[in-house]
Every structure is written in C-alpha cells, then in structure tokens.
Amino acid sequence: MTDQLTVGSTQQAAPAEPRTAAGKRAKHPVLSTLVRRIVYALATLFVASILIFLATNALPGDVAQVVLGRGASPERLSTLRHELGLDQPLVVRYFGWLGGILHGDLGDSAVGLAQSAPDPRISSMIxxxxxxxxxxxxxxxxxxIPLSLVLGVFSATREGRPADQIASYVSLIFGCLPEFVLGTLLILIFSRQLGLLPPVNLLAPGQNPLSNPAGLVLPVLTLLGAALAFAARQVRAAMAMTLRQDYVLMARLNGLHERKVRRRYALRNALASTVQSYAQAIQYLFGGVIVVEALFSYPGIGTLLVQAVTRRDTPTVAGIALILAAAYIAINIIADMLVVSLIPKLRTGGHR
Structure with a gap:
C-alpha cells in the first residue's frame, strides 16, 4: 500500500519512540520484524515439508518395483525397500527425512540406489x-527489475496517451502467453527463421552456464515474458496512482522539477506498494524455470524434477520440491523487509 506519509515525515518532528503493549520501548523494530518473519517462515516450511512428504510418499504403487522394473528379483526389491525406508511406518520415515534435512542431507535417490551409483545422495546430485x-x-x-521500472514509469507518466495504451496491450498479450507457447515462437523466429540463436542449451556436467551466453538468450527471454508484463503493469498502476496524490501536486506547486518530483516523491512510494508484486513475479520465474528448462533442454533443477517424476524417484521429487518451497518463502521474507525499509512508519516501529 502506498505510504503517503513518506514526504510529510521529512517535514515534521520525529515521532516519539514506539512502545510495545507492555509499555517498554521497542529498540529494534526492524530486527523484531525480521525475527517474526523468520519464525513464521520456519513454521510454514515445516507444514510444507509435511505436505510434500505425504504427497510424494502416499501415492499408490511400489516405488522399488517401478524403479527396478518388473524383472527385479525379490531379494533386490527387499534391499531397495529397506534402503529407502519403505519397510518403516510413514511417520517414522518422515521424521527420519526431516532429521536428515536439518543436517543438510536430503536423503538418497531411489534411482541412484537402484543403479548402485557411487554417490546416490540427492544433495550431491542436485x-x-x-x-x-x-x-x-x-x-x-x-x-x-530495471525493465519493468522503465516500462511502468514510462506508461504511468503518459497515462491515457497512445504510448500508454500500446504498452498496456503489448503487456497484456505477453502476459497471456504460456511459457511453452512464447518459447516455441521465439525458437521459430530466432532459431529456425533467422538462425541467430541455438534452439537448445546443452551443457556438459560441471560446465558453467555463462560459458555459452548465446544459449541463455532464448530461455531468459521466455522466462521474462509473462513476469515482465505483470511487473510492468503493477509499477504502472502504482506510479499512476502516486502521481495523483496531494503531496506530489504540492511538490509541483513548490516549483520542483518534474523529474525530481517523480524520482524523489513518487517513485519511492510507488516502489513500496510494488515490492510484493516483484516478489510474485520472481516466484513466477522460479516456477516457470521447470517448463523453460524442459523446452530448451537446459540441464537445471526443473529438468531434474521432470526426470525424477517420470522415473518415480520420490525422494528426489520431495527434495527438489522442498528447495523450491524454501526459495518461495525466502523471497517473501526479502520482500517484507524491503517494504519495511521503504516505509518510515514501519521502519521506526510505528506500525506493529
């Protein structure tokens, strides 16, 4: 929400130190906010771990049989079931899995154990x-971030004009295109028709992705499509609303240059209201990685997740899903702290 007190707070006397419900002075409101967010995040991640474990382990069918195939001997099936802990109750398996995670161990891959891999640990594999x-x-x-800011501010400062309408229509079109559709179109244009960029990005094990920058162009553009359209629309809406506020009009009446008014008074408040939108856009990027990597044969975590699902490697699926959940939660924490840093009332503990 746009904080209209940002400008006024610089012209008024500093407020008294906030007090807690017990009457004590709050010395570190930002630190206390961070601690609360981390506690909530850990609780959320704990619940997510339960749901992920149940979703990947309560499915019908024998994981050991699927991984080893129908020709596996009973002894080999029994050994793999024991190695995966399938001979234990579900609750015992969960707490064993959770205990391993707390020590940095995501468990062993079912496929790695079945193939007698030298190192079947999921943490090493991913x-x-x-x-x-x-x-x-x-x-x-x-x-x-910079592209959405430029496009959003450009449209907001030209609200209702043809440039704003064109930008809105284009962003709406790109926002409606799924990743696989946009990626396929980019492959047809830049790879098949123009021959400028490779259609896939194949990396050798251990190879740095930045060693092949041309292979990153199409995947990055595909990821940016819908996320950029969404973020730019949010910035445009917040900036347009901020430019109509009274304190912005007052700054103009005081003779300040329009560029300074936009940068110092409007953009800061607009950013405070779009931080969560950026968090959603970045989370969308992490979700879109799965489709984009599969489309461009990019050897990332999304490709590994698809392979694990296909092979019914449930420990690997659970480990990757938990990592993605942790990434989503971490993005939300960062966004919350950025909001606190941008809004003085929250930064000084004026809002609990």
Missing part, C-alpha cells in the same frame, strides 16, 4: 542443476 537454474533465474531477475 548441486550442478541447482546452480544452472539459479544462474538462469538470476539473469532474468536482474533484467526484470
């Missing part, structure tokens, strides 16, 4: 793909 996905999402995020 290291490279996770880094590849983080590189892809980080590049998309670094482009998303």
């Amino acid at each position: 290291g490279g793909p996770l880094l590849n996905s983080l590189v892809l999402a980080a590049i998309a995020t670094l482009l998303l």
